[in-house]
Amino acid sequence: xxxxxxxxxxxxxxxxxxxxxxxxxxxxxxxxADHLADGGLCPECAAARNRFGHPSAxxxxxxxxxxxxxAQYYGDTVYYSSFDDYDRAAFEPGAAADQDYLDDGDDALVxx
Amino acid sequence: xxxxAYLAFDRFPSAKGSAVHIRHMAAELFDRYxxxxxxxxxxxxxxxxxxxxxxxxxxxTDVVPNLLDRAGAFSRWAADRLAPHRDTLEIxxxxxxxGALPALSTGARLVYEANGLPSIELPYxxxxxxxxxxxxxxxxxxxxxxxxxxxxxxxxxxxKAVADRGAEPDRVHLVPNGADPVPADVPRPPxxxxxxxxxxxxxxxxxxxxxxxxxxxxxxxLTDLTLVVCSSVSPARxxxxxxxxxxxxxxxxxxxxxPHADVAAWLAHAELSVAPLTAGPRNLDQxxxxxxxxxxMAAGTAVVASDLPVIREVLGDHGRLVxxxxxxxxxxxxxxxxxxxxxxxxxxxxxxxxxxxxxxxKHARARLAGVYDRVEAH
Amino acid sequence: MFWRKQKAAIAGFHPLHxxxxxxxxxxxxxxxxxxxxxxxxLHRHTGLIRRSKWALPPRTMDVILPLLTEICEDLGPKGxxxxxxxxxxxxxxxxxxxxxxxxxxxxxxxxxxxxSIDPWLRLHAGLxxxxxxxxxxxxxxxxxxxxKRGSSGKTKVKRKTQITQLIKVRRRLPRGVAGVRxxxxxxxxxxxxxxxxxxxxVLAAAKLLRLPQSGDEQLDRILTVATETFRWTx
Ligand SMILES: [Zn+2]
Ligand SMILES: [Zn+2]
Numbered sequence: 001x002x003x004x005x006x007x008x009x010x011x012x013x014x015x016x017x018x019x020x021x022x023x024x025x026x027x028x029x030x031x032x033a034d035h036l037a038d039g040g041l042c043p044e045c046a047a048a049r050n051r052f053g054h055p056s057a058x059x060x061x062x063x064x065x066x067x068x069x070x071a072q073y074y075g076d077t078v079y080y081s082s083f084d085d086y087d088r089a090a091f092e093p094g095a096a097a098d099q100d101y102l103d104d105g106d107d108a109l110v111x112x
Numbered sequence: 113x114x115x116x117a118y119l120a121f122d123r124f125p126s127a128k129g130s131a132v133h134i135r136h137m138a139a140e141l142f143d144r145y146x147x148x149x150x151x152x153x154x155x156x157x158x159x160x161x162x163x164x165x166x167x168x169x170x171x172x173t174d175v176v177p178n179l180l181d182r183a184g185a186f187s188r189w190a191a192d193r194l195a196p197h198r199d200t201l202e203i204x205x206x207x208x209x210x211g212a213l214p215a216l217s218t219g220a221r222l223v224y225e226a227n228g229l230p231s232i233e234l235p236y237x238x239x240x241x242x243x244x245x246x247x248x249x250x251x252x253x254x255x256x257x258x259x260x261x262x263x264x265x266x267x268x269x270x271x272k273a274v275a276d277r278g279a280e281p282d283r284v285h286l287v288p289n290g291a292d293p294v295p296a297d298v299p300r301p302p303x304x305x306x307x308x309x310x311x312x313x314x315x316x317x318x319x320x321x322x323x324x325x326x327x328x329x330x331x332x333x334l335t336d337l338t339l340v341v342c343s344s345v346s347p348a349r350x351x352x353x354x355x356x357x358x359x360x361x362x363x364x365x366x367x368x369x370x371p372h373a374d375v376a377a378w379l380a381h382a383e384l385s386v387a388p389l390t391a392g393p394r395n396l397d398q399x400x401x402x403x404x405x406x407x408x409m410a411a412g413t414a415v416v417a418s419d420l421p422v423i424r425e426v427l428g429d430h431g432r433l434v435x436x437x438x439x440x441x442x443x444x445x446x447x448x449x450x451x452x453x454x455x456x457x458x459x460x461x462x463x464x465x466x467x468x469x470x471x472x473x474k475h476a477r478a479r480l481a482g483v484y485d486r487v488e489a490h
Numbered sequence: 491m492f493w494r495k496q497k498a499a500i501a502g503f504h505p506l507h508x509x510x511x512x513x514x515x516x517x518x519x520x521x522x523x524x525x526x527x528x529x530x531x532l533h534r535h536t537g538l539i540r541r542s543k544w545a546l547p548p549r550t551m552d553v554i555l556p557l558l559t560e561i562c563e564d565l566g567p568k569g570x571x572x573x574x575x576x577x578x579x580x581x582x583x584x585x586x587x588x589x590x591x592x593x594x595x596x597x598x599x600x601x602x603x604x605x606s607i608d609p610w611l612r613l614h615a616g617l618x619x620x621x622x623x624x625x626x627x628x629x630x631x632x633x634x635x636x637x638k639r640g641s642s643g644k645t646k647v648k649r650k651t652q653i654t655q656l657i658k659v660r661r662r663l664p665r666g667v668a669g670v671r672x673x674x675x676x677x678x679x680x681x682x683x684x685x686x687x688x689x690x691x692v693l694a695a696a697k698l699l700r701l702p703q704s705g706d707e708q709l710d711r712i713l714t715v716a717t718e719t720f721r722w723t724x
Contacts, residue, residue, distance in 0.1 A: 008558040008563060009563050009618070010713075010717075011564050011623070011716065011717060011720045012564045012618055012619040012621070014618075019499070020209050042281050065260070066713060076542045083180050083184075083248060087180065087241075087244075087245040088178055088180050088181065089240070090175065090242060091181075091238055093178070095238060095240045096238060097317075190559055191678045192678075193677075194678055195681075198679060198681060201682070202699070214678060217677055217697050219679045221699065377655060424501055426494070487613075489650055
């Protein structure tokens with residue numbers, strides 16, 4: 001038997017595990033009869049295509065939005081981790097306007 | 113357990129104007145909330161931890177070379193410092209996004225004191241910063257300003273910049289900087305030259321010190337006159353300007369990183385104080401409330417300054433305005449004022465009274481207290 | 491007869507749905523299937539009920555319902571979820587302590603402080619991984635009335651209120667599972683304690699100094715505090 005590979009649970013994430021009856025045409029994961037969403041897709045793939053007819057697709061969509069927002073709570077203090085290497089390169093010590101400014105580190109971002 | 117915290121991505125204490133500002137604003141906050149936690153940058157000889165009565169000072173001392181990384185590390189560090197006080201913390205007062213982010217995550221009320229905006233000031237020091245990077249930084253500012261319960265600004269110019277970033281108008285409050293009155297009989301600094309014109313402050317490009325040096329080169333015939341530059345930064349960082357002064361043959365005296373308490377005497381005994389700010393976006397779009405101008409006024413010394421909205425707000429008609437970035441005009445204004453010492457003294461006197469009547473730090477603190485009242489009532 | 495159709499519709503609703511309409515709260519313990527039946531009944535509400543007196547209490551559809559739906563996902567076939575919801579709001583007289591006077595400084599003449607405590611949601615769930623999950627949400631309001639005499643001699647009364655919210659979650663760990671501090675720290679607004687003992691538990695608590703401004707935000711906050719307790723095991 002091939003077990004259903006759809007993730008269930010909100011806090012305790014686990015595979016569904018019931019007997020699969022089909023493979024999701026989009027991602028190939030095994031899906032049981034209970035988890036077959038619109039178009040024979042798995043709930044995640046159905047949600048990604050805005051097809052919320054099946055309750056577990058709606059749940060998958062809600063969870064994705066929630067997880068994104070939650071990442072923000074955890075990332076609040078590191079919000080700027082969205083700065084990539086390209087952004088950061090301009091702030092390496094060698095990139096300052098005036099090399100003479102470096103010896104006692106002008107940490108202040110603004111001056112009163 | 114503290115009820116209040118003040119966070120600044122600035123070294124404190126230091127010879128810079130920001131340090132004066134932090135001292136007064138934090139004092140108001142901590143007086144009101146029976147002490148509190150001050151999170152600032154350390155370095156040099158400053159201790160990482162210090163306790164003064166009910167105020168705890170903690171300093172960020174990690175060496176992180178990249179500025180963005182350093183700012184991020186400061187935020188994470190500050191979040192950890194705030195965490196133990198989460199249950200009791202009622203209010204956080206910050207000066208920049210790097211302090212605002214950890215403050216916001218505590219759920220306490222946030223007062224954001226916007227003296228400057230990194231998205232405007234950073235490119236001066238970091239010219240390689242891409243527009244897309246500055247846009248991200250601006251986004252960060254907008255996020256913090258919009259989340260703040262109150263935004264405190266020192267000038268109308270920055271008030272507009274803050275409003276452009278989505279801060280709600282009824283939450284933005286004007287609290288101009290100030291200066292403490294200087295006693296009329298403050299003794300002359302023993303090493304002061306005979307007659308001198310003074311510049312006090314930092315040496316960033318927008319301060320226009322190069323314009324002042326070029327203007328002074330045109331006053332070479334006034335052989336008894338010296339230019340005194342009280343630099344809040346070290347000699348090494350003044351190197352480019354020192355080289356320029358040498359090339360121009362300016363009679364100049366450098367005083368580096370004087371204790372703030374000594375500056376007043378230097379100001380009080382100067383013939384004139386000059387604030388030659390340039391007309392760049394930093395001064396035009398962002399604005400400031402230059403402490404050097406307030407302190408010159410409080411010392412009763414006439415001020416010659418660039419004609420910019422931010423300066424007009426401070427100086428009103430109690431000083432002499434000249435077009436920015438024009439050494440010849442600045443030189444002319446200095447020469448004319450020096451020829452009429454009575455008028456000059458009168459200008460200084462009026463400026464002093466103007467400060468004493470409404471713009472001492474005591475007044476600034478009272479205005480800030482009003483902001484806290486409103487935040488608490490909300 | 492007035493409202494006959496709507497009364498008939500209410501009679502056909504799930505009993506807990508009826509309790510929400512008529513008593514603005516309920517206390518019940520059920521397996522996932524029964525909570526799903528309540529959800530189905532609630533979804534029919536807006537189509538059938540117009541009378542404002544019978545409207546669902548605030549927080550029903552945007553907080554309680556999605557919260558129960560998510561928790562039911564974790565119940566497992568034998569698990570049950572117990573819920574006590576009191577959605578009457580903080581202004582019900584029974585929720586206020588008597589006012590007491592507090593010291594004042596002139597020009598204030600007298601002042602009183604009244605605390606109201608509203609524990610509006612409490613739930614317990616036995617999850618499929620063997621954890622026991624408890625959630626408690628309490629709104630607390632402080633009302634200060636200050637009597638002042640103005641310069642004209644007129645007496646004025648000023649009112650100041652402050653509402654905070656406490657979200658407390660306890661996860662009793664499954665037998666034999668140890669708690670571990672996660673790699674990344676929790677958000678600063680959540681405090682977490684790991685409790686040792688016969689059955690270990692993880693406690694996560696958040697005190698919000700302002701109430702969430704929307705149902706989404708409220709739900710996010712509750713789920714975030716609850717999820718935090720699941721980051722503390724390997
Ligand atoms: Zn799929
Ligand atoms: Zn399945």
